[in-house]
Amino acid sequence: MSSPPPYPGQPGDPQDPRHGYPEQPTQQFGQQDRFGQGQGPYDQQYGSYPGRPSAHDPGGYPGYGAGPSPAPPRNGAGVAALVLGILAVLTGLFLLGGLLGLIAIALGIVGITRASKGIATNRGVAIGGLVLGVIGVLMTVAVVVFAVFSLNLFNDIDxxxxxxxxxxxxxxxxxxxxxxxxxxxxxxxxxxxxxx
Missing domain, CATH: 1.10.287 (Helix Hairpins)
Incomplete structure (x- = not known):
């Protein structure tokens, strides 16, 4: 029993124009060349410089492919600013609210600075903590001013x-x-x- 003839385009097809020529070895995408660099399909066609990573091989550039993973974001200051800002508003009628508000303002500034440098990812949370801290401080200042004004008024009248x-x-x-x-x-x- 004879085997069926090969399909057109397969090796061994007598109608294939490449019939009779030895097969060329092909380099697969991502394989290493003799310089130890990756070769992409475009680099095979146009070539690449020895000692440089392939333009189409993302593993050769920092931040792509294999490499050290980035450090986790440092969002603690922004979250602490928001929590203390909320507490400052809730206790704003007392001196404690002013103290918590001042701490929330400081931590909010630290959180915004970290977000600007790319160390943190919660810029909005830090801004919220800063704003709430300012509101808490203003509430405490208003209460103190009102108390002093009332006491002075009472002393003037009485x-x-x-x-x-x-x-x-x-x-x-x-x-x-x-x-x-x-x-x-x-x-x-x-x-x-x-x-x-």
Whole structure:
């Protein structure tokens, strides 16, 4: 039994124009040449310089193919800034909120700087922490200013009469209640004057 004739284009086909010529060895993509460099299909056609990586071989260039993996991003400062910024806003009515806000601002700046240098990948988180830290500080400053203003206003209106009345009353509850009523009358009189 004879074997069927080969298909056109296969080795051994009598109609193949290459019939009778020895097969040329072909170099596969990614194989090493005699200089130890990779050869891509375009480099076989046009050639490449000895001692240089192939233009079509990504393994020859840093950052492509095999090589050291990049360091993980350092996102800790940005995340800490956001957490402390949220706490600063929540506690902004107290002095603790201002302190947390200042720390959030500092960490937010560090996180933004790291993101600008490409060390971190969470620039938006760091900006959010910075903004919330600023809001927390501003809330604390507003509370302190309001408290100082109110205390000064109270001292201007009362002129120390309430404190001297309380000291004179001692532990007498009736006298203390009278001191409170006198203070309320003075405050009401001042509000009436401001309204006119």
């Amino acid at each position: 002129q120390g009469q309430f404190m001297s009345c309380v000291q004179d009353a001692g532990s007498d509850q009736t006298a203390l209640q009278q001191c409170q009523r006198d203070l309320e009358d003075r405050l009401q009189g001042e509000l009436d004057q401001l309204g006119n």
